[in-house]
Amino acid sequence: MNALAATSRNFRNASRLLGLDAKIEKSLLIPFREIKVECTIPKDDGTLVSYVGFRVQHDNARGPMKGGIRYHHEVDPDEVNSLAQLMTWKTAVADLPYGGAKGGIGCTPRDLSKSELERLTRVFTQKIHDLIGTHTDVPAPDMGTNAQTMAWMLDEYSKFHGHSPAVVTGKPIDLGGSLGREAATGRGVVFATEAMLAEHGKSLKGLTFVIQGFGNVGSWAARLLHDKGGKVVAVSDITGALCNPNGLDIPALVKHKEDTGSLLNFSGGDTMNPNELLAQECDVLIPSALGGVLNKENASSVRAKFIVEAANQPTDVEADEILSKKGVIILPDIYANSGGVTVSYFEWVQNIQGFMWDEEKVNNELQRYMTKAFHNIKNMCKTHECNLRMGAFTLGVNRVARATVLRGWEA
Ligand code: NAD
Secondary structure (H helix, E strand, O other), X not given: OOHXXXXXXXXXXXXXXXXOOHHHHHHHHOOOEEEEEEEEEEOOOOOEEEEEEEEEXXXXXXXXXXXXXXXXXXXXXXXXXXXXXXXXXXXXXXXXXOEEEEEEEEOOHHHOOHHHHHHHHHHHHHHHOXXXXXXOXXXXXXXXXXXXXXXXXXXXXHHHHOOOHHHOOOOOHHHOOOOOXXXXXXXXXXXXXXXXXXXXXXXXXXXXXXXXOOOHHHHHHHHHHHHXXXXXXXXXXXXXXXXXXXXXXXXXXXXXXXXXXOOOOXXXXXXXXXXXXXXXOOOEEEEOOOOOOEOOOOHHHOOOOEEEOOOOOOEOHHHHHHHHHHOOEEEOHHHHXXXXXXXXXXXXXXXXXXXXXXXXXXXXXXXXXXXXXXXXXXXXXHHHOOOHHHHHHHHHHHHHHHHHHHHOOOO
C-alpha cells in the first residue's frame, strides 16, 4: 500500500469512528489545490536543465496551509499528496490555526552546486508566488532543503510582494527565524515521549532508547534524552550503526559526527549491522530517518515496548497491525514529530507581531503544546476506545470537519 493509500485509510477509519457525513468525508479527502510547475535553470556550465516542482495545498478550513518543501529524487505527486494530507491532521492535532500543504522538486540536491540550488529555488518561487503567502500557504524546509533555501524563497517572494518575513518559516535567525527552531522537532519528540511514559508511571531516567537516523531530528532527540538521564544504547545513520549497552556518550558522538561526517570509528561504541538496529532490545525505539522502515518483514522482530514515530510514516499498515497485536505502544507521527511545525507557528507569530521571543519562552510553549495535545489524544482514545494513532487521527479530523461545517456549505 503506498503512502497516500495508507494515510487515506487512517483518515477513513477515523471518519467512521467519528460518524462523519459522506459529503464531508469526500470533501476532506480531496486536496484544495494541486500545483505542478516546470522549473528550467541554466547549470553552471551553461547547459539548460528542467525539473518538475509540486505544491499540494490540502485543506485551509482552520487557517493558512502549512508544510515543507522537499528536494529529493523520489518526490512524486502521490507522496506529496500524502504528506500534505498528513500536515492537515498534524496541525489540527497540535491545535495550530493552520491547514496542511507539502511541496517538492524532483532533483538530487547533492548533485547541484549552491548557485544551481539557488537558481532552482528562485525559479520555483517565481512559478508559485501567486499561490503562497503569509495568510495563504506558508512553506518550510524538509528533506534536502534548509534555512538557506527558505532565505532564497523569502527574497524571491519579496520581489513580487514586498518584504514578507512570515511567508516561510525555518528561516535563518538573521532573517526572522525563531530561536529553538533547529532543535524543535527533536525536542518535541522528547516532550511527547515524556507525556506518554508518564501515563505508564515511567520517566526517561534509566530507560533505554534506540534511534534510527542521526540527522536533525534523531541527533537532537538523542542529545535531549541523554541530558535528561535516558540511556541511548544504539543509533544509526546512512553511514552505519553503533551500540553500547551501557549507553552511548551522545555529546561525544555528536562531536565525532561533526568532525568526521560519520558515526563509524567512534571509540565509545561497537559497530553493528544496521539491519539489526530496529530489533535491538530497548524500552523505546525512535525511527527518525525514512518512511516505511517498519514493515511486515521486520515488525515481529521488534523488541521495544514503545515506538515513537519521529520520522513521517515509518510504520506501514501491515507492521502497525503486527506491532499492535504484540502489545507495542506506538506514538504516531502526526503527533510525535509535530514540534517542528509548532515552533514554525511560533516563528510566524513572532514575524507578524515583529517581536522576538527568547529561547526559554519558545521551549516552554512547545512543552505546553505537546503535553496538551497528548492529553487531548488520550481523551479521544477513551471516547472511541481506540489506540493512539486513531486517537490522534480522530482528534485532528474532527477539528477540521467542525471548522469545515462552521464555514458553511452554500456557495
Ligand atoms: P535529516 O536529513 O537531517 O536526517 C536524516 C537522517 O537519516 C540522517 O542521519 C541520515 O543519515 C539518516 N538515514 C538516511 N537513510 C538511512 C538509513 N537507510 N538507515 C539509517 N539512517 C538513515 O532529516 P531530518 O530533518 O532529521 O528528518 C528525519 C525524518 O523526520 C524525516 O522522515 C522527516 O520527514 C521527519 N520530520 C522532520 C522534521 C524536521 O523539522 N526536520 C519535522 C517533522 C518530521
